[in-house]
Every structure is written in structure tokens, then in C-alpha cells.
Amino acid sequence: MSWPEPSDHRTNPEQNSFIPHDPPVKGKPARRWRLAVASTWLTTILLMGLGHGSISYAATTRLPPSSTSGVHTTAATTENRLTYTAVEGAHYYTIALRSDGSVWAWGRNMFGELGVSEDIRYRHTSSPIRIPGITNVIAISAAGSGINAAVQADGTVWEWGAGTLPYQVEGISSAKDVVTSSFNIALLRNGTVMSWQHPGTQGNHSEVHRPHVISGLKDIIQVGSSGQQGYALKKDGSLWTWNEPSQPDNPPSKPAKLKGLSNISSITSTDTSLLVLDQNGKVWALGEKGKPVLLHDDLKVKQMDGNSQYILLLTTSGEVYSYGRTVTGKEGRVKHLSGITDISAGYHHSLALSSDGTVWGWGSDKYQEAGAPATSSGGMVYQPVQAKLGIDVYINDELFQSTYSAVQTQYTVQLPVRAVSEAIGVAFERNQVNGIVEAYSLQYEDRTVTIRPNELEATVKSTSSSTAQSISLPEPIVNYSGATTVPFEVFEALGLTVNWNEETRMLTIQSDT
Known part of the structure; x- marks a missing residue:
């Protein structure tokens, strides 16, 4: 194909984008093809209906041996070590696919972006929370609309x-x-394509419109979109496009082949334009009137992502480059990253996945969307920080999930006390005087544990003994993301068997009943 001469489109103060603007269109950038084949290390079956309270699933795999000690860690083999396999950044939050086929999210949840409750909202979480009701996932996508x-x-x-x-x-x-x-x-296994509209109103599933087949498309290997424009990349390297109707009752337009484009290996959109990666590792942007413009000819690229403000480029050597109005204000190579296999351009934060399955985040971190607390003033992260792996909690061999996540700290794992107590059958109370909490109490069978705010000690009283016992706690009772949380050692003090395995990211609680 005939391409124009190279041009290095870098942002200047008067330019809001890294490429010449087409007329602006609405919508989150279509993500490049993400297919992460997940190993089925932990398969779960949904037992209970979804609700805003706790959710339990039956465990179909053998759990680690129970232990009366608080912490039990073993060296995990490469085969069963949990890692992330894909990551997606959106507006102030992140979703990630784990190697066992589960999906996790962190960041802002003020508008229910994370999808863990239809009723409860909280500002944010940096501790990953498992998305309920879906298992054995092989591909994920996130949009700016939440x-x-x-x-x-x-x-x-x-x-x-x-x-x-x-x-x-x-x-x-x-x-x-x-x-x-x-x-x-949706890209189907037979190489055809289907599309559909979002719900008309929040939470109203009845307004979700049934998918329709995009006629005339076959042998498709990747799909994308920008505004109401759909794109499909064929196996032969040709690119096709169609217009999706804004009214759901109207059919989409007939797909048309984009002329002058061939030998394409992948595509991604940027809200206002389309990025194309050719088989030589060169990135092209479709600028004004669809004219291809070569970007950053000095790089050999294997993956790209972007939005209307900036782009991320992943080179064949595993380095990451960012250009445009980047999330840190700096262009060029992102330092302190190497061996990267996947990237995602969130609107205010950027993400990278390393070859060892670790997610790294940088940029805006007001809602801890980067995966860890901000390291600089203004809620910013300038040097990539490592995101945590989520924690699975099992109660009596059933996968437990509440609206709030378990939180690993430097010394322990904090658990949402009310939700866990309800699942076990523990009576949890707050003892208040004049509206001020003076103590928290948990009662299970013949034992009662009492904890005072900000204290590292708790008292344990049993009906079989006339004296109370004092125990030390690694951390006090705290509030995380709007939930009261306690160290898991509190449940041990109630006579429950608790096992925390950091390698497998699993905490189990067993009762005798």
C-alpha cells in the first residue's frame, strides 16, 4: 500500500490530541483484542442469587488444609501461582482478569462502576474486589461510561x-x-460479528437490546469502535467499517472496506480516530479525511492503546512509551517498566501487565485506580506502582463475597466484619454511648470478643470461664471503603479455624457446626 511520509505528531500546548482531529465523537475507545486464555484453577458454581449483601458460591476444588495457626504460607508452584492475564483502565477505575478465570476491580465506585452492588456505593477501593457471578472468563473490556x-x-x-x-x-x-x-x-468464534446497544436507563435490564449480526462480515480476527463507528479487521489484513444506529430499532449500515489500508495486524480506537498497527510494527493514525499518518517511526511496536488525549505504545522489546497529553504530563519512555506484555490507556491513569503477571499503574490515583495509595501530592503516581492480587475468602468451603473486599495490610488481612459475621452466624454489635462507639462485640457460641476503637488488644470471655482473657491484635478495628473491618485474628479468637495462604491468595474460615 502507499503510505505518506513519516510525521512525528507530538503534542504542543495548543494541541489537545496527539493526532489531527476528526470531528469529535462520543464513547470510550474500543479496546484492542484481549484474549487471555485462563487456566481453570478454581471453578465455582453459583449457589445464591445476587444481592447487595453477601454472596456465597460452592467450592468445587480442594481447599488448603485447615490450620489452627493464624498464618499458613507455602511455596506455590509455577502452575498454581495466581497472576493477572489482562488489564483494562477506564474512568478512575481498573478491571483485571486473573489466571483462574476470575475478574477483579479496584478504583472509584461512586456510581456503581465496579458492579458489585445495585444499592451500595462507596468512594473507592484499592484492594481488588471480585466481580460476582462470572467465572472461567477469557476476555474483558471496560468503557468510559462505566x-x-x-x-x-x-x-x-x-x-x-x-x-x-x-x-x-x-x-x-x-x-x-x-x-x-x-x-x-462481540467477535464470535466463527469469525462473524454482533453488536448491541446499552441499557436505556441504569439498572433496567429489560431495555438491553438484543444483539444483531453485522451482515457481510466474515473471517474477522479483531473488532473495535469509536463513537457510533464500528471496525472489523479481517484475517487477510483488510479493515472494514460500519455505522451503528443511534436508535436501536434501526439496522446498522452495510460494512464497507477502508481503502488504502492493508497488511494490518491490529487496530485500536482513540475516541476521535483509529490507530492501525501494520505487520512491520509501525503505527498509523487515520487523521483528517481518513488519511493515514505514520507515528513515531523510530519504534517497533507490538501493541497500542489510547484515547482522545494520549496513546500508549508497547514495543517488541517490552518497553512502554506514552505520547500526547499523558497521565503524568511527560512524553516518551515510561521508566521503571520492562518485560511488559499488555498495556491499557485509562482516561486518567495508565496500566501495564508484565510477563510475570503483575499489574503496574501510574498517573492519576485520586481513587487509587492505579492499584495502590498515591505516592505524590495531588493524588498522583509518577513512578509505576504494583497493584495487589485479590483475596478469595472461603467460609465452610464456600466462596464468600460481599460488597466490600478483604484487605491485605502489612501485618494481617482485614475482613468486613458485619458481612463475614452474618455468613458464619456470629452476632456483631456496636456498643454506643451518646452516639459514640465505645466498643464492638462479636459473640459466637460460648465466646464473646470485645474490641475498643484504636486499640491493639481485645478481650475474650467464655461462658465456661469466670475470667476474661486479653489477646493482642496486629492492627485495630478500622473502616475501609465505608465498611468496618477487623483483623482475621478476631475470628480465630472466637474459636474458628482461620487459614491465610498468601501464595494462593486464599483465606479460609471453618466452624465446627
Whole structure:
């Protein structure tokens, strides 16, 4: 194909984008094809309906041996070590796919972006929380509108966020990838494409419109979108586009081949334009009137992502470069990153996945969307920080999940006390005087544990003894993301068997009843 001469489009103070602007369109940038084949280390079966309280699932795999000691760690083998396999950044939050096929999220949840409750909101969480009701996931996508989607290994597509729990998209049973934007697109296993609109109102699943087939498309290997424009990359390297109707009752336009483009290996959109990666590792932007413009000819790129403000480029050597109005205000190579295999350009923070399955975040961190507390003033992270792996909690061999996550700290794991107590059958009370909490009490069978705020000691009293026993706690009772949390050692003091395995990211609680 005939390409124009190279041009290094870097941002100047008067330029709001890294490429010449087409007329602005709405919508989250369509994510590049994310397919992370997840090993089924832990398969779970949904037992209870979704609700804003706690949720339990049956464990179908053998749990670690119980132990009366508080901490039990073993060296995990490479095969069963949990890692992240894909990551997506959106507006002030992050979702990530773990190697066991589970999906986790962290960051802002003021508008229900994380999709863990239809009723409860809280400002943020940096501790990853597991998305309920979906398992064996192979692909994920996140949108700026707060809508997220995933494909399960059985080919079904699930959506959540913007105040809704995960629900299955009707009419799709053989998907292998999904892209969320102002409308959604699914790539099917047979190389065809389906698209559909978002719900008309928050939480109203009845207004989700059934997917329709984009006629004339076959042998497709990747899909994307920008505003109401859909894109499909064929196996032969050609690129096709169609217009998605803004009214759900209207059919999409007939796909048309984009002329002058060939030998394309991947695509991604940036809200206002399309980025194209050719088979030689060169990145092209479709600028004014669809004219291709070569970007950063000095780099050999294997992956790209971006939005209307900036782009991320991942080179074949595993280095990350950022250009435009970047999340830190600096262009060029992102320092302190190497061996990177995946990238994601969130609107205010950036993310990278390393070859060892670690997620790194930088940029805006007002809601700890980067994955850890901010390291600089103004809620910023200038040097990438490592995001944590989520913690699975099992109660009597059933996977437990509440609206609030378990939180690993330097000394222990903090648990949302009310939700865990309800699941076990522990009576939890706050003892108040004139509206001020003076103590918290947990009662289980013949034992009662009393904890005072800000203290590192608790008292344990048993009906079989006339004297109370004092125990030390690694941390006091605290409030995290709006939930009261206690160290797991408190439940041990109630006579429960608690096991925390940091390698497998699993905490188990067993009762005798």
C-alpha cells in the first residue's frame, strides 16, 4: 500500500490530541483484542442469587488444609501461582482478569462502576474486589461510561457496572472477544460479528437490546469502535467499517472496506480516530479525511492503546512509551517498566501487565485506580506502582463475597466484619454511648470478643470461664471503603479455624457446626 511520509505528531500546548482531529465523537475507545486464555484453577458454581449483601458460591476444588495457626504460607508452584492475564483502565477505575478465570476491580465506585452492588456505593477501593457471578472468563473490556463486559469460556457474554450486577447478554453463545464503548461488539468464534446497544436507563435490564449480526462480515480476527463507528479487521489484513444506529430499532449500515489500508495486524480506537498497527510494527493514525499518518517511526511496536488525549505504545522489546497529553504530563519512555506484555490507556491513569503477571499503574490515583495509595501530592503516581492480587475468602468451603473486599495490610488481612459475621452466624454489635462507639462485640457460641476503637488488644470471655482473657491484635478495628473491618485474628479468637495462604491468595474460615 502507499503510505505518506513519516510525521512525528507530538503534542504542543495548543494541541489537545496527539493526532489531527476528526470531528469529535462520543464513547470510550474500543479496546484492542484481549484474549487471555485462563487456566481453570478454581471453578465455582453459583449457589445464591445476587444481592447487595453477601454472596456465597460452592467450592468445587480442594481447599488448603485447615490450620489452627493464624498464618499458613507455602511455596506455590509455577502452575498454581495466581497472576493477572489482562488489564483494562477506564474512568478512575481498573478491571483485571486473573489466571483462574476470575475478574477483579479496584478504583472509584461512586456510581456503581465496579458492579458489585445495585444499592451500595462507596468512594473507592484499592484492594481488588471480585466481580460476582462470572467465572472461567477469557476476555474483558471496560468503557468510559462505566459499562464493563466479559466473555466466559462457554462463549456467553456478560455485562455489569453503572449500578448493575453482572447479567448475561441474550442471544450470544459462541463469543471469543468483546468490546465495550457507546455500543458493544462481540467477535464470535466463527469469525462473524454482533453488536448491541446499552441499557436505556441504569439498572433496567429489560431495555438491553438484543444483539444483531453485522451482515457481510466474515473471517474477522479483531473488532473495535469509536463513537457510533464500528471496525472489523479481517484475517487477510483488510479493515472494514460500519455505522451503528443511534436508535436501536434501526439496522446498522452495510460494512464497507477502508481503502488504502492493508497488511494490518491490529487496530485500536482513540475516541476521535483509529490507530492501525501494520505487520512491520509501525503505527498509523487515520487523521483528517481518513488519511493515514505514520507515528513515531523510530519504534517497533507490538501493541497500542489510547484515547482522545494520549496513546500508549508497547514495543517488541517490552518497553512502554506514552505520547500526547499523558497521565503524568511527560512524553516518551515510561521508566521503571520492562518485560511488559499488555498495556491499557485509562482516561486518567495508565496500566501495564508484565510477563510475570503483575499489574503496574501510574498517573492519576485520586481513587487509587492505579492499584495502590498515591505516592505524590495531588493524588498522583509518577513512578509505576504494583497493584495487589485479590483475596478469595472461603467460609465452610464456600466462596464468600460481599460488597466490600478483604484487605491485605502489612501485618494481617482485614475482613468486613458485619458481612463475614452474618455468613458464619456470629452476632456483631456496636456498643454506643451518646452516639459514640465505645466498643464492638462479636459473640459466637460460648465466646464473646470485645474490641475498643484504636486499640491493639481485645478481650475474650467464655461462658465456661469466670475470667476474661486479653489477646493482642496486629492492627485495630478500622473502616475501609465505608465498611468496618477487623483483623482475621478476631475470628480465630472466637474459636474458628482461620487459614491465610498468601501464595494462593486464599483465606479460609471453618466452624465446627
